[in-house]
Amino acid sequence: MDFEPAPLFVRLRHIIRADVRLYLKYEAYNPGGSVKFRPAVGLVRHLESSGALRPGATIIDTTSGNMGIALSVVAKSRGYGFICVTDDKITRHNRALMEAYGAALCILPQSTLRERFAYIEQRMREDAGLVWTRQFTNAMNPRTHEATTARDILGSFERLDYLFAGTGTGGVLAGCQAALARAGRDTRVMAVDAEGSAHFTPTPAPVRRLLPGIGATERSPFLNQAEPFDVTVVPEREAIAACRQVVQQTGWLLGASSGSVVAAIQRYQQHFRSGDIVVGVAADSGERYLDGVYHDGWCQTHFPDAQQRPSPPMAA
Template identity: 30%
Template sequence: MNRQRTVARRSAVAAPVRAKLYDNILETIGNTPIVKISDRLAPKGVEVYAKAEFFNPCSSVKDRLALAVITDAEQKGLLKPGDTVVEATSGNTGIAVAMVCAQRGYNCVICMAEPFSVERRKIMRMLGAKVIVTPKAGKGTGMVAKAEELCEKHGWFLCRQFENDANPAFHASTTGPEILTDFAGKRLDYFVTGYGTGGTFQGVGRVVKAARPDTKIVLLEPEAASLIASGTKTERKSTGAPKGSHPAFAAHPIQGWTPDFIPKVLEDAQAMDLYDELVPISGPEAIETAQKLASTQGIFTGISGGASMAGALKVAAKAPKGSVILTMLPDTSERYMSTPLYESIAADMNEEELEIAKSTPSFQLLPGEEPVLQA
């Protein structure tokens, strides 16, 4: 009887398997799972779900963007074998572009501002990209300007993630329909998301609003960099790229969210009147929520994922009983090791861990003492 229960329990929690063979890694992009958040974090009386984009092959939602932009360029005849692809990025898009270039056989150059985590530089270089680090004082607009300058000089292809319509179009054809399929026959009262380029917000937003107009869309942005809340527009070049830094921008720790300008893709979404509420998220609450997702749910996401969930929990706290809320978890925690997300996470044993170690006599490694093997 006990054996039967064990087998049944294992069957109940077995992970789904993608039972097919793939021709290449890019075919595994998308179809990411949606996971319910337990009441150890979510308030009782509502259902909170997260779409886990770290299930993409390079562990972020930006895998979708990179595949979309490069495939679109190929279809338009803008790329040929051996060409060089360039992008300006805080990291996740650069990692994704490097992956797609590695698989498709393009050279890759990434421009990234100095403050973003060094892990991301190493991952991109591991994928074969050249990483050009731009000065901190230049902010996001500086890395964008450097990418443009390099492309003008060398005739390289610039992805233009912040202006490229292929970005939201891919979310409209993949991410949005995935959500509608997963919630078919079920309530979906709120969709909560932050913005980097605005691609997820625009693409998913327009699909969800068309199919389920009663679903409220909540847009999040950093409290320290409330660009949309300011009401001030970004000045643009003829390409749609920003002319300069937005006056409402201030440095914030939510990497991947809100550069120092309003992206053209996001501005286009604003014109579509897609969001019902704008909610600010502070850096500390984003970090705290990412840590709680790990320690209470076993969900391993970065600061932007913590910020997204913090927004979803704010919505949940005031939503009517029975409400169903979905948010996005854009990436994984592992590319934040050198950021404030891990400042409170020690590498060495703390006092409690040392006491556990000393509770049995063998194999002790205690500070200031000789290692003990067999007692």
């Protein structure tokens, strides 16, 4: 699939202090609707060029949603099958999208990442026609973000003081940090993680995570090559509250992991200097979360204190 998405940066006002300029790199207009289209293309192209992925093959990988949709799009456009191995956090909307593109789903309820890896390994022993894209360990994931996502950021901002990125696979974080460092930028790259995730907490609290797209049950190997300036761990109730605040005050409907990024920026805002430029990577839109993050009944059941959020200070 040949497609080069134009970079889109959204200026968010009234969300953090007024003397700081906040932008979101909005990735929802990529094919497949998220930032994951970029590594999906990179992974598939790499496997094709190496000869590992040939006509008639079926791609398999584990994903909580967006990568599954992106791989479904790329696989369909290139003539491959696709099997998505996921857990029960997948939303009905994401499942329907993948199935519309012809993907087959294997849902392993409450499974860990290692358990899903083991399932894929078993399936590959049984079927030689399966090819694993390995989004969690394939170096083409961060390299693709280094070549595309980071390029957009470098080309759009002559100066950037902070970059906030959610940590799912860690590909965006590692790729952008590598590119910024190579360009000689002194941007402070900030990692955003979910409460209960193992990325930056060796023994995380036993918190059941309901939101897809951020956090993991095992630390990403990509983080071994990334050294974020700081890490902000965001409880899911704060991510939901941030999503709802942004749509109420700006009209932008953000996805769950993007809410985590905004919440992290709000938490960290006292450290910003007047005039700082801050960018957060918004992985997708909120249209896929209408029956969760933006559904009053769901929020009342799971996070009753998340539906309202006080306005942040408007000055330093």
